[in-house]
Amino acid sequence: MASPTSLVPLRVFAAAIALPQAVIGVWAVLSPRGWFDDFPGIGPALAAAEPPFNAHLVTDAGSGFLATGVLLLGASLVGGLAEIRVAAIGYLLFCVPHLVWHAAHPSDLLAAGNDVLNVVLIGAQAAGALLLIVLASRGGGVRAPEPTQA
Numbered sequence: 436m437a438s439p440t441s442l443v444p445l446r447v448f449a450a451a452i453a454l455p456q457a458v459i460g461v462w463a464v465l466s467p468r469g470w471f472d473d474f475p476g477i478g479p480a481l482a483a484a485e486p487p488f489n490a491h492l493v494t495d496a497g498s499g500f501l502a503t504g505v506l507l508l509g510a511s512l513v514g515g516l517a518e519i520r521v522a523a524i525g526y527l528l529f530c531v532p533h534l535v536w537h538a539a540h541p542s543d544l545l546a547a548g549n550d551v552l553n554v555v556l557i558g559a560q561a562a563g564a565l566l567l568i569v570l571a572s573r574g575g576g577v578r579a580p581e582p583t584q585a
Contacts, residue, residue: 441574442575444575445519447511448511448566448567449511449523450507450508450511452507452526452567453511456503456504456507457504459474459475459504460498460499460500460502461501463494463498463500464494464498464501467494467497468488468490470493471483478549479549481542481545481553483544484542484545485542486544503522503529506522507522509522516571519567520568523567524568526560527565527568530557530561530564533560534554534557
């Protein structure tokens with residue numbers, strides 16, 4: 436069993452993944468049109484590159500972002516390894532279809548480089564989720580190799 440102090444890096448990693456998810460989710464739920472027109476807030480408006488605006492769809496997507504963020508944040512604050520792992524699996528299940536969709540459907544309204552960057556960043560999110568699952572499965576960190584008998 437991992438000690439509470441050995442979980443600190445894992446908790447910080449889970450919280451670092453959680454916070455952007457939660458912020459994106461709150462933004463989309465509270466201001467669907469603002470989120471659609473301006474997401475991610477810097478650079479090209481990624482959501483607006485997939486018109487038309489649909490408040491129901493944006494609110495549903497925002498709810499998914501918010502749910503994954505809250506689950507990861509809750510697990511990072513009060514959970515143990517199992518809770519962090521389950522939250523990370525849920526996040527991975529959010530990331531993979533998101534990644535596959537964007538990889539298969541580049542937007543005609545974005546420059547090719549922006550589409551590529553978007554897929555790379557979503558891929559990094561999926562990789563982060565997978566890494567969090569692996570680390571939580573290993574007890575919170577990378578295990579040292581077992582000493583060999585001579």
